Amino acid sequence: MSTPAPEDRKDTMVGTAAGEPAPDAAAKRGPSIATREKRQGTLNPSGETPYLVVEDLTVKFPTADGVVSAVNGLSYSVPLGRTLAIVGESGSGKSVSSMAVMGLHDRKRTKITGSIRLGGDEIVGLPENELMKVRGDAVAMVFQDPQSSLHPLYTVGNQITEAYRVHHKVSKDVAKKRALEMLDLVGIPNPIRRFKQYPHEFSGGMRQRAMIAMGLVNDPKLVIADEPTTALDVTVQAQILDLLNNLQKEFGSAIVLITHDLGVVAEMADDVLVMYAGRCVEYGTAEDVLARPRMPYTWGLLESIPTVSAANERLQPIKGLPPSLLSLPSGCSFNPRCPYKERVKGERCTTELPELLPVDGAGAHTSRCHLHDKASIYEAEVAPRLG
């Protein structure tokens, strides 16, 4: 069992979440108060070509049991300075799709089609030695479990320095200076001492900060954070989310935040993409998707979560289980679990895959559902249940 030395605890006590000014004596009296401002507006407010553009991405894994279709025709884009949250149940293809952006899939065991463009350059089909130059440089990834994602046998400093030197031909000393800078930036107190320590000597929150330091060491334009706080406690989660937010403000990078926690989405995301069985089923700004959702699966998710603030009505779970990716149901993938499919005329829900269409005929908020009167059903039936 690793225990931080007593003096260390003093560090962390007076230390501050990164990005925030160090608390002076007076500030320490009151709680530090942070409110996150939301960026309003459309999916791509500036109108320029977004930094990351994913188009019609499919990822398939041929296995002994058959072909696993983990991602089926996914499209989205993220401009610099904005955060896109990808939400969905486990197995919906969130991680697989973002690993494709990093080119991390095993080539021999994965079939990827479609297009992924980073600042205009195509990633799909790029040879390994070209991909290596992109990974960790223009795009960085922060993984779910900082405990298992850091190498247990190398010091934290060594791992960050290595990440820098892969993409910069600099001496060890220069890289070390940079690593110390990063540790400081992410709010790790006493960087010089921490530099020499091993991951097991860090707490969970500190490890995730170290992971973030490692990811950001090369000033990436895009950060993919795959459930960065799922393994952490709420108070630490709040620290890490603040950190990501502040770093984004400072460096203006694009963030793809993968999560299954709608609360985190509400607090962090500018845009939201809801995934179900490898497909995007709803896509729009956070406002649109969370406050005016237009797809029965999104409704189901919202109705399933007991919130800290909501009333105590009975939860409305989505019945059944997500489908097997070996054989998706025909028509709408959600139809076996959808309580609204009877309202669609004919058997369209079970025969015809709904397209991803603008919810009100035009505009950027899209959803994949045959229902005609989504808005009125939501307002009349779902919204009241959400309280």
Added chain:
Amino acid sequence: MLYFVARRLVSALSVVLVTLIATFALFFVAPTDPAAAICGERNCTMERYNEIKANLHLDRPKVQQFAEYTAGIFVGRTFETSGVKQECTVPCLGFSFKSDRPVTEMLKTRLPVTVSLVAGYAVLVLTIGVFVGSMAAKRRGTLGDRALMSSTLIMSSVPYYIVALMISLYLTILYPILPRGSYTPISENPGKWFAGLITPWLVIGIYNCTQYARYSRGSMVETLSEDYIRTARAKGLSDRSVTYKHALRSGLIPVITIFGLDIAASLSGAIFTERIFDLPGLGNLVLQSLETYDLPVIMGTVLIASVVLVAMNFLVDVMYSLIDPRVRLS
């Protein structure tokens, strides 16, 4: 650290002592009579037999014999054979019943042979074995990987001494492709030392390399699927750095564990090897002295073997702590 060394020393000494007692006890429990063996069968008079017994102190109580022996290691002993005094200096392990030479001296000439053999073995299995295993892990599922793994399976199902005998018979005697086993001290002529040992090394090494390739493959396959390997790839490291810098270091840990457990087995493997290639090592010595009930030599060999064992285990622990910072020497 100090605490660790002290504790290890105590446990090492007790291991050695227990081994000695066990050997001693085993020797006397078995229906053996060294005096009779020395005396011979035909012209052995009762008188001569008793004299031999007295000279060798075999007539004294067993506990006393053992105490004298153990004390001798630390303070030396003086033997009296028919009025002739013989000084046995520290560390005294007695005189061979058979040849009357001091056991310490006999061991001194034999030990380097066995150590050379085992060291070569360790180097071979920990380099070639681990390397082949890592390659197979990286290319798992391919034809080469499967061929390698099935060949190791076949290899491990054939007893070691058969493999060793066959190679020695076919490759050094019938078709002399490889030099015959022989021993020249390294200080005398390193080239000859190497040439004489290369065949035994290959035999003991290759046979066991297959085992080590299997262990390393298994451990590397597991390591390569760890999250931190994915992190390493996400940093933009090349495949080679990922495998040999990030994965190998963790992958080695279980292999070293097995190596630690395997040391005793490799010593007994050395006995066969020495016999087959007729190398003047400890293994041959112990086999010879078992045939002649030469108790002091047997005890001496067992003693040295257990010391080697304990030392190697210590080395393995140190290796552990060098590889894994989470293991503190405690």
Added chain:
Amino acid sequence: MSDNVRMVDAVPAAQAGTPLLQVRDLKMHFPIKEAAGLGRTKKVVQAVDGVSFDLSAGASLGLVGESGCGKSTTGRMITRLLTPTAGQILFKGKDIAKLKERELRPFRRQLQIVFQDPYSSLNPRQTVSNIISTPLRVHNLVKKGKELDRVQELLERVGLNPEHHNRYPNEFSGGQRQRIGIARALAVEPEVIIADEPVSALDVSIQAQVMNLLEDLRRDLGIAFVFIAHDLGVVRHFCDEVAVMYLGKIVEQGPRDQIYGAPQHPYTQALLSAAPDLGTIRGVPPKERIRLVGDVPSPIDPPSGCRFRTRCWKAEDICATQEPPLEPKPLSTAGHVAACHFAEPKVDLTAASA
């Protein structure tokens, strides 16, 4: 928010009188060995250090707190999977804290535990029927030959297909496995179930299914729950009474609406304000956030006085020297206690406003 009273709140008042389970000053100190210089020092992890609470029949108490604060250890002591270092566990008035295994048998039946991880808590080599009927046999609860009927009845009760009794755990999904774990606990008709993070490993939609199941069981069978979770939303949903733990101690306890609506302890306030909340998106003004800095100190060598003082923004000198008792505060309503020298309610921490 009080106008939609749930069914589960309507527990018969008569039963609520005498506590079914009384926990008094429960402590669990795990000895650990650490090398220090030449010798060794014996230290202890103060995993739980003086926890007391009451649980009435049919009630549900939530235990919340950060990882490592001693929630599971408390649960494991109550079910006597661990023997407490000190303290009492009074079940219907009888202290079971120090009972020997044989004397414990009858109580084991009454006190059941459901674990967090639906993957590792079921034996993969046993059929579902075997898993559920083992406790039936151990406690002689059914006649020979009637076992299967009872197993199928239980499977149906937890919402699984009774036909699937011959399957193995790996043929079920996470949520279904958790149902099997619940069925196993139900088999012996317990009066108390300790649910240790029963839904933490499940996806939201599945989580809601299991939560509803637990709620039904509580309502229909009158089982009392100690519900351990770190998800504040889940606890608010399920529990009438909530205890907040920090470093092995309860720092605040009270009726749900008091804890969530007017928390008095700074730690509770921080915890609530840190929980990401969907409310922010639906036009509710962003809530005030309290950000704790640093991590929970080590339970081997906890801070003197108030254990929270190393992260508390209200800490004064007295906090380092005097341990604040868990007691009612001037502004508390009935049954609401907090352990803080400077407790005062703060009402606007969750984005709820209606």
